[in-house]
Amino acid sequence: MNKAFLIGKLVNDPYKGTSSYGQEYSKFTVLTSYDLETKPQYLPCSSWAKTASFINNNFKKGDLVEIEGYFVKGKNYVLPDKTISDYFINVSKIKPFKPDVSSFLQDFVTKNQIEQTVVEDFSNTSIDIEDSKSSPSETSIPDEDDGLSWPT
Numbered sequence: 654m655n656k657a658f659l660i661g662k663l664v665n666d667p668y669k670g671t672s673s674y675g676q677e678y679s680k681f682t683v684l685t686s687y688d689l690e691t692k693p694q695y696l697p698c699s700s701w702a703k704t705a706s707f708i709n710n711n712f713k714k715g716d717l718v719e720i721e722g723y724f725v726k727g728k729n730y731v732l733p734d735k736t737i738s739d740y741f742i743n744v745s746k747i748k749p750f751k752p753d754v755s756s757f758l759q760d761f762v763t764k765n766q767i768e769q770t771v772v773e774d775f776s777n778t779s780i781d782i783e784d785s786k787s788s789p790s791e792t793s794i795p796d797e798d799d800g801l802s803w804p805t
Contacts, residue, residue, distance in 0.1 A: 657742050659720040660750050661685030664695060669709040679705035681712075683720065683742075698722070700744040708747060721746040 661683040668680040679700045686693040698720065700708055712718065720742065727739040 655723045657720070657722050657724055659683060659685050659696065659718075659722075659742070661696070661718065661720070663712055663714055663716050663718060666714045667708050667712055669705075676701055677705045677709070679708040679744075681708070683718065697739075697741040698744050699741055700747070704744060704747065708744070712747070712749075717750045719748050719750040720744055 662685075664682040664684050666681070670678050670680065672678060681698055683696045683698055684693050685696060700722075722742045722744040724740055725743045727741055730737045730739070
């Protein structure tokens, strides 16, 4: 299965072109990164027909986009000691990416509510020190218990 999902920024304005068959196409580069600590990657992208027309008319340099597409092997470059292949992403779907701030806020609120509930539950709990010092008897642990299996 060859599927790519990306979120990134357009590095340049999409290049609008027309093939020799009269088909509109778009070429652009997306800047993306795995996380804040790794080097960003510049991924070349292309699209055709209606998708290309949509991109050419609605996106510009700096736009944050969500892309769905697939990897395509491009040209081979033959060097004296090796061959290098280039790859690009053929875009099948694209839309502006707008992070949902409310979902981040909801996660934060839910986490704090859970932490508060745990604190309240444990504040009403008492522990008898004498009972906690006792150890299980040797007869309560079967000899064949490897510690990895759940009792049935």
